[in-house]
Amino acid sequence: MTDEDQNFTVRADGPYIVRGGIPLVRKKQVMSEYGEPLDWQKESDLSTQDVYRLCRCGQSSNKPFCDGSHTKVEFDGTETADTGPISARRKTFESPKIFIEDDHSLCMHSGFCGNRITNIWKMREESNESAVLAQIIGMIERCPSGTLAYRLEPGGEVIEPDLPKEVVVIPDGPLWITGGIPVERSDGEPLETRNRVTLCRCGASAKKPLCDGSHKDIGFSDT
Numbered sequence: 001m002t003d004e005d006q007n008f009t010v011r012a013d014g015p016y017i018v019r020g021g022i023p024l025v026r027k028k029q030v031m032s033e034y035g036e037p038l039d040w041q042k043e044s045d046l047s048t049q050d051v052y053r054l055c056r057c058g059q060s061s062n063k064p065f066c067d068g069s070h071t072k073v074e075f076d077g078t079e080t081a082d083t084g085p086i087s088a089r090r091k092t093f094e095s096p097k098i099f100i101e102d103d104h105s106l107c108m109h110s111g112f113c114g115n116r117i118t119n120i121w122k123m124r125e126e127s128n129e130s131a132v133l134a135q136i137i138g139m140i141e142r143c144p145s146g147t148l149a150y151r152l153e154p155g156g157e158v159i160e161p162d163l164p165k166e167v168v169v170i171p172d173g174p175l176w177i178t179g180g181i182p183v184e185r186s187d188g189e190p191l192e193t194r195n196r197v198t199l200c201r202c203g204a205s206a207k208k209p210l211c212d213g214s215h216k217d218i219g220f221s222d223t
Contacts, residue, residue, distance in 0.1 A: 006165060008177060008199075010209050012186035013077040015053040015066035016199065022181060023166040024048050024064075029110070036115045039142060046169070054167070054175060058203035063222040064169045075203060079185050081210040085192050086146070095124035097133050099151040100140065101158055108174060108198050109213040112142040120148070144168075144176045145211065146196035160195045172221055174198040174211035185209070 006020030018024075026043040046064070053066040057075035060067045070077070082089070086103050093100040100120060113120050120139050126132045140148040141161040149158045165179030177183065177197040184190050191197070191209075198211040202220035205212045214220075 006181055008167075008181055008183045010056070010077070010079060010184065010186045011053075013075050014070050014186075015056050016175070016209075017051065017053055018048075018167060019051050021048075021050040023164070024052070024169065025166055026169045026171070027176070028171050032115075034116055037111045037142070055201055056199075056203065056209070058201060058220060064175070064201065077186075077203075077208055079187075079208050081191065081207045083185070083189055083191055086194065090149075093121055093124060094154075095127045097127035097152070098124055098136055099154065099156075100124060100136075101149040101151065103147055105207075106145045106147040106198075106210065107213070108145045108147075108211040109216065110142075110144050110173075112139050113148060114139075144170070144174075144196055145198040146194050163195055169222070170198075172223075173215050175201050183209070 006022050009017040011017055024046040026046065027040045028043055029037040030039040030041050032038055054064050055066045056077055057070040057073060059069035059073050082105065089103045089105055090101045093102060120136050123132055123136050127136060137150065140150050149160060151158055163178035165181055168176035168178065170176055175198065177199060178195065180193055180195050182190060182193050183197060199209050200211045202215040202218060204214035204218050206214065
């Protein structure tokens with residue numbers, strides 16, 4: 001299979017269909033002693049075929065894989081996420097050394113953008129300091145949903161982290177799709193292909209197929 005054969009398709013009121021032998025892995029957040037996310041850590045590789053199905057309703061007894069439970073629970077997987085370009089929704093926060101691009105409609109509250117003391121929007125005013133600038137960049141690049149990106153000069157290129165083509169299972173959270181894998185809605189309409197996308201697998205998101213953080217509200221567990 002070539003990269004062109006790799007894609008992610010949403011099945012109407014059903015699972016995700018993953019084609020092209022895309023690697024499936026588990027990663028967890030590395031947490032501080034204060035419960036703040038610091039980084040990502042790979043836990044394991046999951047065995048798959050070239051084509052596999054991932055649960056979208058949150059009810060499978062074989063998570064992250066689909067076991068057909070969506071038909072038993074009459075899952076409503078209606079897709080309402082905006083399919084337009086992220087550039088039309090982004091707001092730019094300027095500072096001396098970095099320009100933060102923020103599309104908050106994609107936020108799923110992973111928590112990398114701040115801590116108990118500060119956040120990137122406050123820190124940007126001190127971005128003349130190299131250590132602060134590096135910390136801001138690291139926090140932005142760990143954002144799984146792609147809500148945050150950055151430029152280093154006005155009108156410059158939006159900078160993205162270099163991520164592999166893979167599907168990441170986040171414990172008790174969404175599927176994290178990285179590396180620019182195409183995602184297609186059940187009606188054939190494509191979502192904008194992006195480097196970082198988080199997809200709902202708890203069944204409760206109000207902007208399916210994207211994750212909106214509802215897994216935390218409902219106490220979703222993938223065990």
